[in-house]
Each structure stands twice: as structure tokens, then as C-alpha cells.
Amino acid sequence: MxxxxxxxxxxxxPEAITAPEGGAGLRRDSYDPGAAHRxxxxxxxxxxxxxxxxxxxxSPMIVKPKPVLSPLIGTLIKIEKPVDPPPDKQPETSPTPKSHSVREAVKPLVDLGPRTDLGAEVKPFVPDPIPYDPGPPARPADPPAPPPLVLAKLDPRYAAGFQPDYPASEQRREVEGAVRVRVLIGTDGRVKAVELVSTDSPGFFEETKRRALAKWRFKPATRGGVPEESWQVMTVRFEIKGA
Incomplete structure (x- = not known):
């Protein structure tokens, strides 16, 4: 349409709508209240x-028509599938003549001069030491025995003064007997101490002790040639002459 x-x-x-049904119209002199608004x-x-x-x-006429683009005219180019290049051929090389020396056969790119180390130094193989078991501790060696002791002897130069005086009390009673004493002889040969071992009378011990400290002289005992103090037991007899 x-x-x-x-x-x-x-x-x-509207003309069809305004006509009343039945074809009857209003009269000209009749009053119609809605006639002013019709x-x-x-x-x-x-x-x-x-x-x-x-x-x-x-509305369709206002729409701007779409611009008509001229068709693109081109040429179809067929792209061929690339072909893998053939493997590079290695240039043929003439065989290198063998040489008796390795240094002559291979020439380095950089000349480093003559080499002095033609090989690594080979050292002899030294095995690890086997752990040593010393075992139980060794018994210490006994110290060397000291040289023997040479006993003291009565000096013959003083033999005349060896006999003590006879006690007067025992002489009056004509008592004879003997006394044994133990004396300490110093390194100078003198008696330093007197001890009683046995006696027949106390007077014999007292007279012997007094004489030993005053007159007795000895050649001292020695050990390895060195003088030493020593103890020695001496026996003195008391006898009445001409009895």
C-alpha cells in the first residue's frame, strides 16, 4: 500500500462516521448540544x-542509503610450498699425511711457543698407612741398680785410741764383760751417733759411747766412689789384765 x-x-x-445510522439526518431547526464540539x-x-x-x-525515506563500494579487483597469486634445501655437502679434503710427532700433526690456532711440560708428572702410589695397634702399655723398664755399698772400716791410723778406759767401779768389783753398740759414721769418718745394742754392765756402754764420739775414726762407706753415711755395729770387750 x-x-x-x-x-x-x-x-x-470521518465522513462515514459522522453520518447517523439509518440514513436519517437531523433537522435544520432542531437543537443539538454537541454540535459546537464536533x-x-x-x-x-x-x-x-x-x-x-x-x-x-x-521514516524509511530519511535513512541515508549505505555507500556503494566499488568491488576490489585483484589477481590470485599461487604460493608454492617451500622445498627443504638439500644438505650441505662437505668439501672434499685431501687426507692429511701422518706425522710421527703429535705437535707437527695438529697446529694450534695460536702459537704459544715451545711447551716444556710434555706430560703430567706421575708420582709413585703411596698407600695409606695401616693403623698400628700398640697393644697394652709396655711395662716401664726397671731403673738401673745402684752400685753396691762399700762398708766403712776402722782407720788404722787411729787404732791405738779405739779401746775405751775401764770403768773404775767395774774394775774394783773385778767385773769383766763386753758391750755392743751401733754407731752412725758420717762422710768425714767421724761417729755422729751411738746406740746401745747389748752390754754386761751399764758402765761399759757409757765409757764406750764417750770414747767413740771423741776418738773413733773410720774410712767412710762409699757407693760408686762417693762417700755416704752408714750405720755399723761394733763390739768392745773389757778385761782386767794381770788378774
Missing amino acids: TLFPLISAIVAA PLAATLAVGLPVALVVAVAL
Whole structure:
């Protein structure tokens, strides 16, 4: 349906609506209360649909047409599949003549001069020492025995003064007997101490002790040639002469 026939149909519609049913019209001298409002209502009834129709009909005409692009003309190029390049051929080289020396066969890129170390120094293999078990501790050696002691002896130069005096009390009673004493002889040969071992009379011990400390002289005992103090037991006899 085009635009103009549609508008004609809408305009003709109010005329058909305004005619009363049955074909009977109002009389000219009759009073109609809504007659003053009918032209306005008819105008609205006709104008509003016409405006809507015109707006709907003209809306496609306002749209701008899409620009027509000229078709692209090109040439189809066929791309061939790349072919793997053949493996590089190694240049043929003439065999290197063998040499008796390794240094002549391979020439270094940088000349480092003559080498002095032609090989690593090979040292003899030394095995690890086996742990030594000393065992139980050794018994310490006995110290060397000291040289023997040479006993003291009466000095013959003083033999005449060896015999002590006879005690007067024992002589009056004509008592004879003997006394044994233990004397300490110093390194100078003199008697330093006198101890009683046995006696027949106390007077014999007292006289012997006095004489030993005053007159007895000895050659001292020695050990390895060195004088030492020593103890020695001496026996003295008391006898009355001419009895």
C-alpha cells in the first residue's frame, strides 16, 4: 500500500462516521448540544492518525542509503610450498699425511711457543698407612741398680785410741764383760751417733759411747766412689789384765 491511497482512505473515514445510522439526518431547526464540539473532535480524529501514518511512511525515506563500494579487483597469486634445501655437502679434503710427532700433526690456532711440560708428572702410589695397634702399655723398664755399698772400716791410723778406759767401779768389783753398740759414721769418718745394742754392765756402754764420739775414726762407706753415711755395729770387750 502506497502513501497517498492510505491518506485518502483515512480522510474519507470521518465522513462515514459522522453520518447517523439509518440514513436519517437531523433537522435544520432542531437543537443539538454537541454540535459546537464536533468539528474539533473530527479534526483531532482525522489529524492524529494522519500524522502517525505520515511519520511512519516517511521514516524509511530519511535513512541515508549505505555507500556503494566499488568491488576490489585483484589477481590470485599461487604460493608454492617451500622445498627443504638439500644438505650441505662437505668439501672434499685431501687426507692429511701422518706425522710421527703429535705437535707437527695438529697446529694450534695460536702459537704459544715451545711447551716444556710434555706430560703430567706421575708420582709413585703411596698407600695409606695401616693403623698400628700398640697393644697394652709396655711395662716401664726397671731403673738401673745402684752400685753396691762399700762398708766403712776402722782407720788404722787411729787404732791405738779405739779401746775405751775401764770403768773404775767395774774394775774394783773385778767385773769383766763386753758391750755392743751401733754407731752412725758420717762422710768425714767421724761417729755422729751411738746406740746401745747389748752390754754386761751399764758402765761399759757409757765409757764406750764417750770414747767413740771423741776418738773413733773410720774410712767412710762409699757407693760408686762417693762417700755416704752408714750405720755399723761394733763390739768392745773389757778385761782386767794381770788378774
